[in-house]
Amino acid sequence: MVRIIEFCFLLLKVAIALLLAGMVVLVFGNVVLRYAFNTGITYSEELSRIFFIWLTFLGAVIAMREHAHLGVDSLLRRLPPNSAKVAILSGQVLMLGATWLMISGSWSQTLINLHVAAPATGISMGFFYGAGLAFGIPAFLIILWDMFSILTGRVDVATAELVRDSEDQVALDEHPGSPLAHPVAKP
Template structure:
């Protein structure tokens, strides 16, 4: 089962990379055509806008699984175990509620706009709202599993803080791994530490 889940999130990452590359080609290509050849790609603005929305939601799904969303954790880290569990449970219940509303609303909008055609691309506008369905169906299981693990006491205390105030923690972890095993870290030699010490 974990193999299927890993494969699904790998596909999402590939889609994100594809959408980013396609957006660059459409937007940059349109700029070059407009200023250089007095021409343009008709569907560039519309499709790139849709791609950006899909890119954002797909990235949010991946970040949800990897606990990559930024937030304020200074209070939660100082709470005792029970306080962390209460904060975790309440935040996950609220996220489940919000995601459920998004899922229901996206489903209704997709049905309403199924026969509505976008002016430039000719695609169904339901394609735009379908990203909410993908987001809801993908993130609700993540939230339910996290809630299930905490309520049954299977989660470690470190798992109860699912947000970070900054990305500096990741940089610190990478530097510590690099200094602990300089040859094993992609075969690169250890960099000197701040202040000239090695």
């Protein structure tokens, strides 16, 4: 099961890379066409906007799974373990509520706009609003899994990295051998 989940997230990362590449090609190509040939791709702006929306929401799913969102956990580190567990679970319940609002709102908007065509491309606007579902459903499941892991003791709240303190920490975690990982002491 773990291998299937890892493969699905690898596919998400590939999809994000393809969406980003598509955005670059569409926008850069349109700029070149406008300046060099006084013409352009009519659907470039609309399609790149849709790519950007999907890229953002799919990236948020990956960041949620890897606990890569920035946050402050200084209060949690000062609390006793049981109080920290209650505080974390309370936050998770609030996140579940917000994610449910995202899912239900995206579902409603997708259904309302399913038969509405985008002006330039003709793509269903339901596809545009469906990005909220592509984020909300996996995020809901990730939050539930995190809650289950905390409740069953699979995750120790005293030592767990539930959020990142800074963007620098994300870079250091991804590239531990970089020169920034071992700063040189200044005299």
